[in-house]
Every structure is written in structure tokens, then in C-alpha cells.
Amino acid sequence: MKPRKIDKTDGLIRRRPRDPAKIKIFCEMAVEAVEKGVIFDENNRIVRILPWDDD
Amino acid sequence: MGRRLSNKFDFLAELSSHFPDDKKPILVGGSAVELYTRGRATSLDLDLIGDISKIAPILENQDFKREGRHFHKGLIYIEIPSDILHGERSAVFEYDGKKIRVICVEDLIIDRLCGCKFWKSEYDCEHARMLFASYKNKLDMGYLKERARVEDVSELLSFEF
Numbered sequence: 001m002k003p004r005k006i007d008k009t010d011g012l013i014r015r016r017p018r019d020p021a022k023i024k025i026f027c028e029m030a031v032e033a034v035e036k037g038v039i040f041d042e043n044n045r046i047v048r049i050l051p052w053d054d055d
Numbered sequence: 056m057g058r059r060l061s062n063k064f065d066f067l068a069e070l071s072s073h074f075p076d077d078k079k080p081i082l083v084g085g086s087a088v089e090l091y092t093r094g095r096a097t098s099l100d101l102d103l104i105g106d107i108s109k110i111a112p113i114l115e116n117q118d119f120k121r122e123g124r125h126f127h128k129g130l131i132y133i134e135i136p137s138d139i140l141h142g143e144r145s146a147v148f149e150y151d152g153k154k155i156r157v158i159c160v161e162d163l164i165i166d167r168l169c170g171c172k173f174w175k176s177e178y179d180c181e182h183a184r185m186l187f188a189s190y191k192n193k194l195d196m197g198y199l200k201e202r203a204r205v206e207d208v209s210e211l212l213s214f215e216f
Binding site for chain 2: 018023026027028029030031033034036037038040044045046047048049050051052055
């Protein structure tokens with residue numbers, strides 16, 4: 001394990017995880033964004049990521 | 056598509072164009088997650104791994120203010136915490152018609168899982184889940200599992216969706 005600096009979120013008032021339903025939606029949004037705008041080659045390597053705005 | 060000229064990734068692409076592929080600064084951290092999720096996760100700063108003695112003059116010529124390893128101008132904040140990756144992989148691909156170099160998705164997931172486990176950062180837990188969900192069919196699972204073992208985060212790899 002490499003030494004890591006102090007977590008910037010330490011000491012803040014958020015103490016509970018976010019609603020799992022919210023995280024699920026975030027994940028679905030990310031999946032959709034990647035499907036729309038990340039181009040892979042035949043070896044599953046990323047060739048290009050398309051810029052985004054409100055897609 | 057309307058594009059903001061202040062986009063930090065446009066700037067990264069321009070900065071990267073000054074370097075050959077194997078010397079390009081490597082994007083790591085939250086902005087790498089932002090790029091890989093195409094903006095669905097966000098981060099303020101650009102964390103770059105690279106030779107600060109080569110990158111700093113380019114930034115300073117573009118009126119960035121320097122404070123040690125930190126540089127800022129307008130909405131763009133850059134930190135150059137190190138000059139090398141410590142065994143992690145990077146990938147070079149195209150963004151906005153220019154090549155950029157970014158820590159590979161697998162190592163970025165491991166980085167986020169370490170933040171999740173050892174820093175107890177929910178933010179990093181979420182980033183790891185978003186990356187895994189988005190790339191799960193494209194990942195080098197053998198490499199991911201080995202890196203998880205080395206960094207002692209294997210138990211967090213069992214994402215459920």
C-alpha cells in the first residue's frame with residue numbers, strides 16, 4: 001500500500017452513505033454516457049472519447 | 056454540439072499536444088473519472104503525473120499562477136503530484152482530435168476503492184461503482200483482480216447492480 005494523503009472528506013458532516021437508489025441512477029447515467037461516446041477497438045481498448053455537453 | 060472553450064479537457068488535450076505519446080502528462084484522480092464517465096462524475100482539479108520541469112514552463116507561458124506543484128488560471132486548477140506512476144498502467148487515446156494519456160480504467164477503479172476503504176470516502180466508493188458499471192464488459196479482469204489483491208481491496212470488487 002502506498003501512503004495516501006488525508007481524505008478531503010474527513011471531518012465533514014456527511015456521515016451516511018447516499019441513497020443506494022441514487023447511486024444506481026448515477027451508474028445508469030454513466031453507462032449511457034459511455035455507450036454514447038466511448039469508442040473501443042476490437043481488443044476493448046479505448047480509441048476515442050467524444051466530448052460531451054448535454055448528450 | 057455547443058462546447059465551452061474553458062473545458063479543462065480541451066486544455067489537457069492542448070497541453071498534451073506539446074509532448075510525444077510516452078511523455079504526455081497522465082491524467083489521474085477525479086478528473087480521470089469525469090473523463091471516463093463523460094461528465095457524469097465531476098471533479099474540480101486536473102491531477103497530472105508528469106515531469107513538472109517540462110510542464111511548468113508551458114503553463115507559465117499561458118499565464119497560469121504557480122504555487123509549488125499547483126497551478127491555476129481561471130476555472131482550471133492543476134496539480135502535478137508526481138512525475139511517475141508507481142506500476143499502474145496508462146492509456147493513450149483521442150479526445151477532441153488530440154491524443155491524451157490517462158491512467159487505465161482498472162487502476163483508476165483500484166485507486167477509488169483504496170479511497171473508499173482506507174479513507175472511508177463515499178465519494179470514491181461511488182466513483183468506483185460508476186466506473187465498474189460503465190466498463191465492466193471491457194475490463195481486464197485478471198489485471199483488476201491482481202491489482203485489487205496487491206492493494207488489499209479485493210473484498211470491494213464484488214459490486215452488485
